[in-house]
Amino acid sequence: MCGIVGYVGRADNGHQHKALDVVLEGLRRLEYRGYDSAGVAVLADGEVFSAKKAGKLSNLLNELEENPLPESLTGIGHTRWATHGGPTDLNAHPHLADGGKLALIHNGIIENFAELKEELLAKGVTFLSETDTEVAAALLADEYQADADLEPKIRLTVAMQRACQRLEGAFTLLAIHADLPGVVVAARRNSPLVVGLGDGENFLGSDVSGFIDYTRRAVELGQDQIVTITPDEVVITDFFGLPATGKEYHVDWDAAAAEKDGYPSFMEKEIHEQPRAIRDTLLGRTDANGALILDELRISESILRSVDKIVVIACGTSAYVGQVAKYAIEHWCRIPTEVELSHEFRYRDPIVNEKTLVVAISQSGETMDTLMAVRHAREQGAKVLAICNTNGSTIPRESDAVLYTHAGPEIAVASTKAFLAQITAAYVLGLYLAQLRGNKFADEIRVILDELSATPAKVQEVLDREQEVKDLAASMKDVESVLFLGRHVGFPVAMEGALKLKELAYIHAEGFAAGELKHGPIALIDEGQPVFVVVPSPRGRDSLHAKVVSNIQEVRARGAKTIVIAEEGDEAVRAYAEHVFYIPQTPTLLAPLLATVPLQIFACALATAKGFDVDQPRNLAKSVTVE
Numbered sequence: 001m002c003g004i005v006g007y008v009g010r011a012d013n014g015h016q017h018k019a020l021d022v023v024l025e026g027l028r029r030l031e032y033r034g035y036d037s038a039g040v041a042v043l044a045d046g047e048v049f050s051a052k053k054a055g056k057l058s059n060l061l062n063e064l065e066e067n068p069l070p071e072s073l074t075g076i077g078h079t080r081w082a083t084h085g086g087p088t089d090l091n092a093h094p095h096l097a098d099g100g101k102l103a104l105i106h107n108g109i110i111e112n113f114a115e116l117k118e119e120l121l122a123k124g125v126t127f128l129s130e131t132d133t134e135v136a137a138a139l140l141a142d143e144y145q146a147d148a149d150l151e152p153k154i155r156l157t158v159a160m161q162r163a164c165q166r167l168e169g170a171f172t173l174l175a176i177h178a179d180l181p182g183v184v185v186a187a188r189r190n191s192p193l194v195v196g197l198g199d200g201e202n203f204l205g206s207d208v209s210g211f212i213d214y215t216r217r218a219v220e221l222g223q224d225q226i227v228t229i230t231p232d233e234v235v236i237t238d239f240f241g242l243p244a245t246g247k248e249y250h251v252d253w254d255a256a257a258a259e260k261d262g263y264p265s266f267m268e269k270e271i272h273e274q275p276r277a278i279r280d281t282l283l284g285r286t287d288a289n290g291a292l293i294l295d296e297l298r299i300s301e302s303i304l305r306s307v308d309k310i311v312v313i314a315c316g317t318s319a320y321v322g323q324v325a326k327y328a329i330e331h332w333c334r335i336p337t338e339v340e341l342s343h344e345f346r347y348r349d350p351i352v353n354e355k356t357l358v359v360a361i362s363q364s365g366e367t368m369d370t371l372m373a374v375r376h377a378r379e380q381g382a383k384v385l386a387i388c389n390t391n392g393s394t395i396p397r398e399s400d401a402v403l404y405t406h407a408g409p410e411i412a413v414a415s416t417k418a419f420l421a422q423i424t425a426a427y428v429l430g431l432y433l434a435q436l437r438g439n440k441f442a443d444e445i446r447v448i449l450d451e452l453s454a455t456p457a458k459v460q461e462v463l464d465r466e467q468e469v470k471d472l473a474a475s476m477k478d479v480e481s482v483l484f485l486g487r488h489v490g491f492p493v494a495m496e497g498a499l500k501l502k503e504l505a506y507i508h509a510e511g512f513a514a515g516e517l518k519h520g521p522i523a524l525i526d527e528g529q530p531v532f533v534v535v536p537s538p539r540g541r542d543s544l545h546a547k548v549v550s551n552i553q554e555v556r557a558r559g560a561k562t563i564v565i566a567e568e569g570d571e572a573v574r575a576y577a578e579h580v581f582y583i584p585q586t587p588t589l590l591a592p593l594l595a596t597v598p599l600q601i602f603a604c605a606l607a608t609a610k611g612f613d614v615d616q617p618r619n620l621a622k623s624v625t626v627e
Contacts, residue, residue: 002093002107003030003079004193005211006174006184006204010231011073013200017214019043019075020064022203026210027057027077032259032266033206034409035079036087036391040064041094041103042072043181048103052078052092073231074182076174076204078105081408082391084113085130095134097141101178104137107206108171108191109406111284116166139163140175156185157228157237164189164226164239169283174204187226187239190279195219195227195234195246202229208251209259219246267412267504267614271600272463275456277417278593280406281424282452292432292445297401299357299383305437307357310337311382313345313373314361317415317499318422321361321387323492325426328589332434332448342369346376356382359429363410363418365393374398387425389418403429412615414503416600419496420459420593427452427590451586455593458584462597465581469598472563472579473605476530483524483531483560484511484599485551487544490534493592497532497599503617504607514551527559532602534595535566535573537588545572552576565595 005026007019019042027038038060039052049069053059057079078093085091094103110116113132116139121127125138143159150158156177164173170190176183186193186204196203196211196218203211204227208218219234221227225244228235236244253262263269287293310329312322322339329337340350342360352358358377362370365388374384374395386399389407396402405421431448434440476482482501486494495511502509512521514533525531533552538545553576556562564577567585574580583594607614 002081002206003027003033003035003210004105004107004172004174004204004206005030005077006186006229007075007201008182008184008229008231009073009198009201013231015199015201017201019072020069022211022214023075023077024061025213026203026205027079029209029212029255029259030079030206031057032411033079034081034411036082037080037089037092038078039080039092039094039105040069040075040077041105041176042069042075043176043178044070044072046178046181048096048101048176048178050094050096050103052089052094054087054089054092074176074184076103076105076176076184083109083404083406084132086391091129091131093133095129095131095137097134097137098144098177102137102141102144102175104133104140104173104175106133106136106171106173109169109280109283110136110167110171111169112167115288136163136167136171136173137175139166140173144177152179153183156180156183157226157235158241160185160187160226161237161239161241164224170280172206182230183228185226185228188221189224190276193221193227195221195229197234197248200231202231202234204229207261208253209255212251212255216251217248218251219248221246264608265412265604265614267414267416267604270410270412270417271597271604273408274417274420274597275460275463277405277407277421278424278459279456280408281421282428282449283406285428290442290446292428292435294429294432295402295404296396299385299400301436303383304357304433306355307335308355310335310357310359311350311352311377312337312339312359312361313342313370313377314339315342315367315369317419317496318361318363320492320496320499321419321422321426322359323495324423324489324592325359325430327489328427329430329433331589332430333437333439335433340373342367342373345373350380352377352380352382354381358382358384359387359426360384360395360399361387361422361426362395363389363415363422365390365395367395371395371398385429387422387429389421413617413620414500414603414614419596423592424452448587451590455586455590458586458594459597461584462594466601469581469601470605473602474609477606477609479507479530481508481529483521483529484509484534485514485517485531485548485555486511486534487514487548488536489589489592490514490536490548490595493534493595493599494532496596497603500600500603501606503620504603504612504614505610506612506618514548517551517554522554522558525555525558525560529560530563531555531560532563532565532599535564535570537567537585537591538570538572539585545570549573549576565598
């Protein structure tokens with residue numbers, strides 16, 4: 001989730017701010033978003049001057065110390081979280097076009113970059129990087145040259161409007177041009193961008209922390225809007241040039257809170273970012289013909305068609321993603337699928353060979369247990385596909401294929417948005433294999449993809465009703481044990497709910513398969529014991545709904561306090577539950593994307609009520625890099 005900053009100021013505005021200082025301070029404030037390279041560009045003496053370096057912001061600062069840029073009052077800056085192309089100096093932003101006179105930075109994914117690149121190559125454009133961003137820069141330059149007769153002041157704005165009409169995907173774009181000192185033009189679609197209002201100066205940022213040191217007045221831009229800032233003016237239009245308005249507000253948070261968008265913790269912020277994490281993970285997954293594609297596939301289609309077993313390897317939360325993936329892949333692809341804890345995999349002499357596909361799931365791509373399991377699988381002749389959130393990390397590099405999630409950096413130790421993004425990626429993988437092997441027709445796959453595309457809005461509905469979950473958590477802050485029950489895909493959801501409570505609230509919590517209840521766990525039920533039950537949809541031919549409702553009755557009859565997560569319209573559960581949290585209707589296999597969210601909110605709220613730090617739970621690290 002890249003960081004973006006823009007600045008324009010007047011020499012006589014009384015603040016004496018230099019563009020480079022403002023931009024670098026903004027990038028420092030945005031470091032919390034996570035990044036793997038950084039860069040800046042400024043306008044001076046009718047030229048664009050830029051610098052960019054892979055790695056931390058300190059690398060860029062060292063470069064600027066050795067090769068200073070001229071003083072300027074117009075500048076843009078960027079911290080990149082790699083998507084297209086690895087984290088290298090060449091792939092870092094800004095990207096230049098129009099003979100070096102135009103500089104552009106970009107947050108997001110351009111879905112149709114490949115076809116635009118072919119078109120621009122045919123016009124003689126050359127490309128230096130592997131990024132979709134450089135394609136956007138070249139397209140903007142092409143449109144800029146097409147409008148040579150326009151008044152200079154609006155020429156870049158019109159070019160941005162025309163370019164955005166052609167771009168597909170999610171993006172925030174910021175551009176400057178050597179012909180236009182004192183002007184930054186930006187665009188927003190499905191990606192955040194905020195304007196900061198100053199006196200004789202104006203700002204742009206991915207969020208308000210990019211300019212919180214200079215102004216508390218901000219304007220939130222709407223969807224598909226373009227903004228042109230000068231030292232004295234902010235002009236907003238839509239992508240077709242029609243006048244538009246943003247929503248002005250005052251930032252009441254301090255700088256630390258600004259990094260969290262006003263949320264009390266990174267975890268809560270990341271819970272609320274989940275609709276975007278799902279949406280971004282789905283972006284760019286089809287080619288011009290509508291067929292599913294993976295990010296980097298180095299496995300031949302003939303080998304994938306011959307796969308007769310899939311083994312998912314992962315640890316912790318990612319292992320529960322694997323459990324969800326097993327249900328979906330086996331149902332859609334009819335391939336036997338096993339889920340293994342990475343740290344157990346290579347020590348039990350697993351049966352894998354050249355017809356086995358091993359799927360390694362890791363948020364960081366550096367989980368040592370999973371990395372060692374990947375190496376062992378490849379030594380046995382298996383092909384390995386990684387599902388990962390960090391471009392260029394070790395596990396994707398050592399795998400035969402990678403499917404990147406696009407959740408953006410996850411700061412809180414306990415995983416939330418990465419969990420849902422990984423599930424989404426696992427669904428994409430299952431559908432890709434079903435497409436490749438002919439298990440499903442194209443129209444069947446399209447129906448499922450449409451359902452997946454509708455999921456972010458449904459997750460937002462759950463988030464909009466979060467207060468009832470928070471209120472329950474506050475009332476339960478003194479509980480010492482919570483149990484979770486689920487069946488089918490609800491079972492890994494139950495286990496994930498229990499894990500979140502262990503990680504954050506430091507209390508006993510366990511997730512059980514509801515069918516196992518009578519085989520032992522029911523002995524744990526005592527008067528007042530809280531039990532969360534994930535209830536499957538009552539719709540469908542083989543619904544387990546009635547059996548799970550029976551489980552609710554069984555534990556309630558023994559004194560349990562039952563808390564139910566059920567599908568909207570399911571009135572049968574009300575009679576047996578102290579609390580019911582409803583989620584929107586969705587196909588059974590996709591239900592984990594919704595049912596997990598109330599459990600995340602509950603764990604976060606309960607830990608907060610107990611006074612614990614939900615971002616940095618005791619004894620835990622974000623990435624486990626030792627076996």
